[in-house]
Amino acid sequence: MARSSLSTWMMLLLFLVISKYEAKEYLVGDSESSWLLPLPQAERLNQWASTHHFRIGDSLLWKYDEGSESVLDVKEEHYHNCIKSNPIQSYNEGRAKIVLNRPGSFYFISGAQDHCEQGLKMHVRVLSGNQRYYSHPYPIPSSSPPPVPLPPFPLPFPLPPPPILSPSPRRLN
Structure with a gap:
């Protein structure tokens, strides 16, 4: 039985090592x-961004009015001060799909006049390969549950519960 259990765990470990994370596409703001x-x-x-666990390879999808709105990928200082000049990348065709290609922070602002100043901006944190969760600098609304550590990839089946160990008998002197 011990050998069978060891074989099962070895197969599970092998499966976990060769499993690959599947990238996801997120519609910004779910709308x-x-x-x-x-x-x-x-x-x-x-x-909204603080309730998601973005990983390398995931993508963000924006849909907006072409001609009257845009998305700018900017540096942190430009994000905080709504500076629209010299963005890292500019998107203005009514649809933007941005692949999150590295761990760390990404900053996005609206390129339309005064829209960033009115709050149309977003900071996204992307987890590195060994992170399971992070705390976001923006508070999560009280109606949302706190972040929960995630496995590095989804498992296709539940893991068996750990064995229950009973305490060793004590000797009385």
Whole structure:
């Protein structure tokens, strides 16, 4: 039985090592109208971002009005000060799909006049390969549960419960 259990665990370990994380595509704000003003509440997009565990290879999808709106990928200082000049990348065709290709922070602002200043901006953190969760600098609304550590990849089956060990008998002197 011990050998069978060891074989099962070795197979599970082998499976976990060769398993690959499947990248996901996220519609920003879970809505095609999320990159529009007025926002339902301040920091709404950052609160949305804080409830997701983005990983390298995931992508963000924006849908917005071409000609009247845009998405700018910017440096942190430009994000905080809503500076639209010299973005890392600019998207203005009504649809933007951005692949998160590295761990760390990404900063996005609206390129439309005064929209960033009115809150149309978002900070996204991407987990590195060995991170399971992070705490976001923006508070999560109290109606949301706290972040839960995630496995590095989804398992296709539940793991068996750990064995229950009973305490060793004590000798009385």
